[in-house]
Every structure is written in structure tokens, then in C-alpha cells.
Amino acid sequence: MAPSPLFASNDARILDRIRKGDEGGLVELYRENRKPVRALVTQNSGTEDDADDILQEALVTLWERVTTGRFRYSARLGTFIYATARNMWLRRLARARREVSGIETDPPADEASPLDLMIEEEESEIVRSALERLGEPCRKLLLLFYWEEESMESIAAQMGMANADTVKSRKYQCKKSLEALVRERLPRHD
Amino acid sequence: MTDDSGAHIASDEELLSRYALGRLGEAEREKVDRHTAVCETCMDALRREMRIAAGVRRLGREDLKEKLKRRIADERQPAGWPRILSAAAVVGIVAGLGVYYAWFTGGETLTPQPGGTPPLAGRMEPPRQDVGNAPARELADKVKGDRSAESSARSSGHLQTDRKELASGANRDAENERRGAPAARGIAASETAARAPATEAAGEFWSDGVVERGEAALDAGASRGAVTSQEKNAVLFKSKALKEEEGRLKDALPRPQAQYLLRQQPASALPANRESSGSEQQRIPTRVDQRGSTTTMTMYLDSLVDEKDLKKARVEAVSDDSVVVTLGGKRILYRFPPGQAAQQQRQK
Numbered sequence: 001m002a003p004s005p006l007f008a009s010n011d012a013r014i015l016d017r018i019r020k021g022d023e024g025g026l027v028e029l030y031r032e033n034r035k036p037v038r039a040l041v042t043q044n045s046g047t048e049d050d051a052d053d054i055l056q057e058a059l060v061t062l063w064e065r066v067t068t069g070r071f072r073y074s075a076r077l078g079t080f081i082y083a084t085a086r087n088m089w090l091r092r093l094a095r096a097r098r099e100v101s102g103i104e105t106d107p108p109a110d111e112a113s114p115l116d117l118m119i120e121e122e123e124s125e126i127v128r129s130a131l132e133r134l135g136e137p138c139r140k141l142l143l144l145f146y147w148e149e150e151s152m153e154s155i156a157a158q159m160g161m162a163n164a165d166t167v168k169s170r171k172y173q174c175k176k177s178l179e180a181l182v183r184e185r186l187p188r189h190d
Numbered sequence: 191m192t193d194d195s196g197a198h199i200a201s202d203e204e205l206l207s208r209y210a211l212g213r214l215g216e217a218e219r220e221k222v223d224r225h226t227a228v229c230e231t232c233m234d235a236l237r238r239e240m241r242i243a244a245g246v247r248r249l250g251r252e253d254l255k256e257k258l259k260r261r262i263a264d265e266r267q268p269a270g271w272p273r274i275l276s277a278a279a280v281v282g283i284v285a286g287l288g289v290y291y292a293w294f295t296g297g298e299t300l301t302p303q304p305g306g307t308p309p310l311a312g313r314m315e316p317p318r319q320d321v322g323n324a325p326a327r328e329l330a331d332k333v334k335g336d337r338s339a340e341s342s343a344r345s346s347g348h349l350q351t352d353r354k355e356l357a358s359g360a361n362r363d364a365e366n367e368r369r370g371a372p373a374a375r376g377i378a379a380s381e382t383a384a385r386a387p388a389t390e391a392a393g394e395f396w397s398d399g400v401v402e403r404g405e406a407a408l409d410a411g412a413s414r415g416a417v418t419s420q421e422k423n424a425v426l427f428k429s430k431a432l433k434e435e436e437g438r439l440k441d442a443l444p445r446p447q448a449q450y451l452l453r454q455q456p457a458s459a460l461p462a463n464r465e466s467s468g469s470e471q472q473r474i475p476t477r478v479d480q481r482g483s484t485t486t487m488t489m490y491l492d493s494l495v496d497e498k499d500l501k502k503a504r505v506e507a508v509s510d511d512s513v514v515v516t517l518g519g520k521r522i523l524y525r526f527p528p529g530q531a532a533q534q535q536r537q538k
Contacts, residue, residue: 060254060258128246131249168204
């Protein structure tokens with residue numbers, strides 16, 4: 001069912017803020033959804049800190065989808081956030097093998113991208129820590145490309161590079177540097 | 191790129207990236223899947239690309255989460271700040287009153303003179319050893335003392351006491367006079383009697399203006415070792431608190447309608463019993479003459495100021511018994527007998 005115009009109007013405003021890269025939109029959603037998510041988590045073996053963490057994760061997921069154009073508005077944002085937070089919490093509980101009462105323990109609906117499912121968390125953590133050791137220009141470039149999903153032209157403009165080809169060349173070098181760092185801790189990364 | 195004929199994709203950076211970011215169309219993605227199913231080299235290249243993409247996005251998510259946490263923390267602050275600011279305001283007001291009290295009365299509880307000297311004259315004449323005559327270190331010590339007193343007042347729940355006492359000094363004096371109470375900490379009767387001019391008219395009195403001690407003066411004191419930087423900061427803090435308190439009082443009071451006339455005379459014309467103290471803190475003996483709605487303040491200055499500066503000078507009643515004169519970039523603080531500064535308003 002489509003969201004009511006009242007919610008749709010407010011949601012559209014928040015989505016617009018997110019599209020513009022304004023984190024304030026997430027803060028608004030955090031305030032609006034904190035109570036129900038806290039109730040969900042604290043009534044299912046979690047703490048208020050767990051609830052806040054899960055809610056932030058759900059908000060980051062929304063951000064990621066919106067900014068990469070993968071978000072499809074089919075229910076009000078509050079519903080999306082609650083459902084995402086719920087699935088994330090269920091997954092976390094399942095991982096921790098906790099007993100949950102009064103809540104379904106079926107595998108959550110897949111809100112993660114195929115990428116997330118394919119890549120082991122441990123591996124991505126190794127890459128993440130290697131990125132921390134990479135110099136700032138490379139770190140920024142890779143973040144703009146893989147996280148912000150900016151175009152080569154946009155990255156060139158943001159980083160003061162001559163053109164898209166320069167960015168491609170630089171990105172290739174950065175990746176090689178990163179792979180070398182990853183290989184130190186993940187020998188099979190070759 | 192790749193095709194069904196089996197062309198390798200391992201060296202196609204753009205294709206690998208687009209696949210990892212989920213940017214390929216369905217048909218294109220299926221082609222890559224078919225090829226990598228049979229080409230181990232290309233499959234390894236794709237895995238590396240996806241691992242890197244996942245790691246970068248993980249970092250991006252964590253960065254965003256951190257930003258979000260900070261924003262949320264910032265959002266929560268407004269609820270806490272008013273309480274902090276309220277507490278700070280209370281401390282500031284109490285500190286201001288402490289300085290105010292110390293500055294104008296030397297911290298003494300001034301009592302009326304049993305000999306019949308008008309109590310106001312006693313209040314208007316701080317003893318020679320008061321804060322105005324003290325070197326900078328003593329001033330700082332006084333500030334510390336005031337803080338202790340404020341702390342004590344706060345802890346005993348008598349936060350309002352100082353303020354009430356300050357405002358009702360005359361009443362207390364009058365009461366003491368009725369009882370014939372001795373001047374426990376006040377000015378000796380003889381000293382006050384000697385200084386109080388016997389011929390003072392009812393609407394005329396003297397007040398020593400105290401030039402507000404600025405940062406420059408404190409710096410000078412600090413360079414001589416007379417004040418430590420900590421003491422200097424304490425004084426400056428209290429000076430700021432005083433200004434805040436003045437501002438608050440000004441807002442609370444209706445604007446005086448009375449006219450203040452400012453005049454100057456050379457210090458050499460000062461009556462003999464009004465000699466300058468020669469203290470480190472600059473004091474300006476001033477004769478105040480209130481007639482009707484006009485208050486004339488005649489300042490006896492060591493060096494006369496330019497008439498233009500005198501005309502530009504601003505006189506403000508900041509409470510019912512205190513006046514601030516801003517003259518030539520200096521602020522000169524005066525203590526009037528209680529009600530005298532506000533008297534102008536009543537007369538309007």
C-alpha cells in the first residue's frame with residue numbers, strides 16, 4: 001500500500017536531504033524511529049545501546065541505497081527503517097545464537113546487496129583496515145568511487161584531477177597499493 | 191570486454207567495478223557469470239574487485255555511522271545546554287554580586303555611625319584599606335575569598351541572601367542604628383566622621399569612582415609578579431560576571447529619565463579632607479549633587495580630560511545604588527547611597 005500523502009510529503013523532504021548528502025535527514029529519522037526500534041530490541045534480548053546501533057545501521061543502509069539510486073519508495077520511511085532494523089537485529093541474534101521469544105526467527109528477508117552476501121565480513125574488515133593505512137588521496141578516491149559511486153568526471157572535479165582518464169589511472173594505482181596491503185594479511189587475495 | 195566467446199575480463203577494470211557495484215544490466219551480468227564460471231583467472235580478479243569494493247563500502251558505512259553518531263550527540267546537546275547555561279548564569283550572577291559587593295564596599299559590612307553621621311555617608315566612604323587600595327595580589331586574594339563565600343552561600347542554600355542584603359543595606363544599617371549595635375566590621379565612627387563633610391546638603395554627597403581594572407592593568411601586575419596568571423584570570427572572570435550582572439540589572443530597571451551632568455575639576459581643587467588615596471587602583475573623588483531630576487557629578491581628576499570626551503561620556507544607572515560612567519574608553523564605577531540612582535526614576 002502506498003504511503004499516505006502526509007507521510008509521503010515528509011518522507012520526500014527527508015529523502016531529498018539525503019540525496020543532497022545532508023546527514024541531518026538521517027538525524028530526523030533517528031529521532032522519529034528511536035522509540036519503536038528501542039522497544040523492538042529491548043524486548044528481544046537487546047539493550048538500548050544495541051537498539052541505537054541497529055537503528056544507525058538501518059539508517060546507513062537507507063543512505064547507501066538512496067545515494068546509489070537503489071532505493072525504491074514503496075512504504076513510508078519509518079516502515080522501511082523498522083523492517084530493516086528488525087531484520088538486522090534478527091540476523092545479529094541468530095549469529096549470537098541467542099534465544100528469542102515472541103519474535104519470528106525465520107531468516108530475515110534479504111535487505112543486503114548480493115555483494116554483502118558474497119563477501120565474508122572478515123575479508124572486508126581486512127580491506128577496511130588496509131584502507132586506513134592507505135594515503136588520504138587514495139582513500140578518498142576509492143571512497144568516492146565505491147561508496148559514493150561518483151562518476152570519474154565528478155571525482156576528477158572533486159579531487160582537482162585533470163580528467164576522467166587521470167582518475168582511472170590513479171584508481172588503478174590505488175587499488176594495486178591496497179591489494180598489496182591486503183595481501184599481507186590475506187594471502188589468498190591474489 | 192567479455193563475450194560468450196570467452197574473452198577474459200580480468201583486465202577490464204571498468205567492467206569489474208560495475209559488476210561489483212551492481213551496475214550491470216541483467217544480460218551483461220549473466221555474461222560475466224557464464225565466463226567466470228569457466229575462467230578461474232577472471233573469477234579471482236572479480237573476487238578481488240568485490241572484496242575491495244566491500245571493504246571500501248564498509249569503511250564508508252562506518253564513516254557515515256560515526257558522523258551520524260556525532261550529529262545525534264550534537265542534537266542532544268540543546269536539551270543539556272540550558273541546564274548548564276543556567277548553572278553558569280547562577281555562578282556568574284553570584285560571582286558578579288561578589289565582585290560588586292567587594293568593589294563598592296570593600297567587602298565590609300558597613301554600619302551606621304552612632305554619633306549621628308548619616309549612614310549613607312559611611313557607606314559611601316570605603317575604608318582606606320579596602321580593595322580599592324589593595325595591590326593586585328590582595329585584590330586577587332579578595333576575589334578568591336569572595337568565591338569561597340559564594341560557594342558557602344550556595345551550599346547552604348542562601349544564594350539570594352547576598353543579593354537581598356546588598357539591596358537592603360540601608361534598612362539593615364538603620365536597624366543596627368536603632369539597636370545601637372557596634373560597627374563589628376565596619377568603618378570606625380571617628381574615621382567616617384572625620385571624612386564626612388559636616389556641611390553636606392541632603393541632596394549632595396561624595397562618591398569615589400573606581401576605574402574598572404582592565405586586562406592591561408592586570409597584565410602589568412602580572413609582569414611585576416604582583417598577580418599570577420591564575421589570579422588574573424579569576425579577576426577577569428569576575429569582571430565579566432559583573433558586566434553580565436550589570437546588563438541584567440539594566441534590563442530589569444526602567445530607563446532613568448533623569449539628566450546626569452558630568453563636570454570635571456582638577457584634583458588640586460579637591461577639599462583637603464578628600465585627598466586622593468594614591469592607591470594602585472585609580473579612584474576618582476566625585477561630588478554628586480542631586481537637585482530635582484538633575485544629578486550633577488563633579489569629578490576631581492589628576493589630569494583633565496578633553497571636553498569632547500566629557501560630552502561623549504555616558505552615565506548609566508545600573509541599579510538603584512550604582513552608576514557607571516563611561517569616559518574616554520574607561521568605565522568608572524560609582525556606588526550611590528541606596529535608592530539614589532533610582533531616585534531619578536521616581537522623580538520623573
